[in-house]
Amino acid sequence: MHIRFFFVSVLGFSAVAAADLAPNELGKIPILTYHKISDEDTEYTRSRASFAKDLVELQRHGFYPVTLAELRSGRITTPKGKIPLLLTFDDSSESQFKYEADGSLTEGCGMEIMERFQKQNPDFPLRGVFFVLPKAQYPNNFFGQPDKIGAKLKYLTGKGFEIGSHTLWHANLKKYRNKIEEQLGLGTYEIQKYLKGYAVYAFALPYGIFPPKADEPRLRAGKFKGKSYKHDMIFDYSNAPSYSVYDAKFDTYRIKRLHGNEATLKKLFKRATKEKHIFFVSDGNPETVTVKKTDADRVRLKPGLKLVTY
Ligand SMILES: [Zn+2]
Structure with a gap:
């Protein structure tokens, strides 16, 4: 009796799990934004313990870190049945990435927490975008340790993380409309000072505040004193x-x-437990876009990709 009950439960569970894993590449993609990693949980701070717990829970709920480059090209390599997740880190504070004098990562900084998690979970890759502030005040001045900026940026890009612009010093571009080109041209220039030729094509607005509609094209491309940018x-x-x-x-x-x-x-x-159908669930093939037949007319294919419907 006991054994029989066990089997019924297992079958019931796997049937549900299989249905949950059907590819749905028109579903939503979560892009999470972290700021400071420190002692407490507040609006702009995630505690170290909570951040470590988030990684565990993200993995447990089927999320899988993706690169921005994959989202940009549409060639998403997320394994079949997983939900692509983009992690982003704003404001380049020292709490996100700190080195000790001996060159080791400071215990409890964001990078150290991620690396520790990844070592124990090799199937959860280290990915994410850092939206940086090259000329903000300490501790947001390009991760707080001026003599280690180049080393940190090379470390991040070498590991598979990506760098984006967040203006020079967190300028509210609605207020500083007259400084848009200066903030963005120099923002890109400061990153490329350390990463020669690095394409800074991603930009996150400080406070999420856009300038007036008429100024929006200036966020996409421009030039300040010969220093150009293209987002x-x-x-x-x-x-x-x-x-x-x-x-x-x-x-x-x-x-x-x-x-x-x-x-x-x-x-x-x-939502990942009860409404999994709302999320993007990968088909596991970067060359195809798999959606339900009824959703096919909503698809805007990227160049070179093939549509598969079911
Ligand atoms: Zn910010």
């Missing part, structure tokens, strides 16, 4: 999951991001 992925802070990059509604100049705080994460995990 083709612009991120907001609207606290909503992003549309799929294959969805006709996806706007590359207003990509939605979620807040990396307790309330939003709780909601995200609840």
